Amino acid sequence: MISEKDIEIIEAYLRGELSENELVTIEEKIKSDKDFASQVEMLRDMSVALKADVNGFNQTLASVMISEERKEKKVVPIRKWLMVAAAIAALMVVFFLFNTSSPDDLYTAYFEMPPENVITRNDASNTSLDQAITAYKRTDYRQALSLFDSMNPKSTEVVFYSAMCHMAEGNHDQSVPLLESIQGTAGSLNSAVEWYLGLSHFQLGNNDQARDILTNLAEIDGYYARQAREFLSDW
Amino acid sequence: MKKVTQYSHDELVRGIRNSDRTTLAYVYSTWFPMIRDFIGKNAGTEEDARDIFQEGMLVLFDKVQGSEVEWKSTLKTFLFAVCRNKWLMVLRKRKTQNTVADLESLSDIESEVAEDIEKSERYKLMRKGFDQLGTECQQVLNLFFEGQSMKEIAEKLSFTPAYAKKKKFICQKKLIDLVSADPSFQELYEK
Structure with a gap:
């Protein structure tokens, strides 16, 4: 289950706002945690899909x-x-x-x-x-x-x-x-x-x-x- | 309506991105016959062609939203490749692929559009989930993805900033849950 903190970190990641250390951590998590990787993809898609009219x-x-x-x-x-x-x-x-x-x-x-x-x-x-x-x-x-x-x-x-x-x-x-x-x-x-x-x-x-x-x-x-x-x- | 040569690649991208009526009328009147002919020659009706054209245009619309899209073909060729792939999928579903005459093997560009088609399917799933959210969630997420700050969202919807932030999280989580529960989720997200 995704937490508020996860969403905040993923959104910062998608905006390219993470520090180098945070970036390494999140990319490792994406590789090792399938559910987390899907959540990243969903949040990425959400920002495109809902922005366009x-x-x-x-x-x-x-x-x-x-x-x-x-x-x-x-x-x-x-x-x-x-x-x-x-x-x-x-x-x-x-x-x-x-x-x-x-x-x-x-x-x-x-x-x-x-x-x-x-x-x-x-x-x-x-x-x-x-x-x-x-x-x-x-x-x-x-x-x-x-x-x-x-x-x-x-x-x-x-x-x-x-x-x-x-x-x-x-x-x-x-x-x-x-x-x-x-x-x-x-x-x-x-x-x-x-x-x-x-x-x-x-x-x-x-x-x-x-x-x-x-x-x-x-x-x-x-x-x-x-x-x-x-x-x-x-x- | 502008003449063919008056539409540059960038003008078409901009027109489609902005749902510009004149551009879409030009696109329909000049590109649709190509799709209709292809589908007509491959076991489809004119109605099939219209359906596929609309689906293909949606993929193109989603594609032009990107700011740094690398185009390896003209938009017309891209649309044709998307429609061709989509029609092939329909024929496979209908199990009539043997009746398809002269369908060449998929070329490079078509494998590339396969990715765009899948992306567009994921957006479709996301929008389907969004439509199932309550009005308040839709308002919060619309404003958020329009680029409004949480403070502005709170002011517009008469929320406290803390509630607006909480609400945004709850709505995003709900949307993720809806999308994850959809039968097509695994195929689209967990390959």
Whole structure:
């Protein structure tokens, strides 16, 4: 089991900050202790893997593939392990060459319903969730919403997709409180939550709130930040 | 979109590293046909080609994160070698390798990409573990790997500095435990 001290020493080693004596000691330990050697490798990988914005990359790539294929009027099936990326990529329609003239046009240009495949099925026997997903897939958002509503407790994803159903139905006054309830706690959906919250406020005519949310979102890295920047510049 | 000759090696590296949309659109439109043709000729569909292209691009994305990467080939050749290796792995899994026509033996560059593919798989495993952490852990680790000091992290998350430091250790340990418990851990870390 790794100790706090081990992590500190390994991180100093990876940063090249150990003294010569410490360096000799740690390198001997790496050679003689297989578990310790794996821990060093894991901490090295952690610093690379978590630093790079892989979600942003996957989202942009998936979105690029969709939009390039759309130019050829084809549909792109996206690999399952990129589900989240593809879902988020499909969340937005990129109309770069689109000159929007009214708020409705702007909203329409940027809003698209996400596919259902980011919903986690923790429980294989969860038939309500399966039914809700099926309804969502066939774009029966009212039915999906009623099934999502019947679920208790609701996962972050279920709340998010309930909000999406409300948005699809044009009920932005309903999507706002749902999205606000998971703001900052939605893990990989955090940026998506901000994005859709901003769009919901925009549709409600709460321009100041929409602008604040999208401006904050635009300041971070990642796909949604870029979407927000483009949206704000088109606004 | 820029023309082919307008993208230097460094511009491509930078564009891919920054997930630049225009660069990725260029890469997809000019490099994907090569992957599609190869997979099409080797028992695969266009959908297979897209999957493999996306996987290959992720390996390339991980590779360009390094600051002192020694490139022994162009990025396009690298991507092709990665995709080729990945497709070979798929065919082996599908046990249809006998149907593969004209797959040459792996050349030097391809053994080199095998290392990059494995590294990318390890990062994938790390990210999978990260996704299973709680929000607070994700926030702490995100800020830490963004290069923020423990003091800054403590301020941002309204923790005491001591708690922030403890929390960072607990989260890293949890992530190590999650990764170590994954079925692919041994194959990727304990060779």
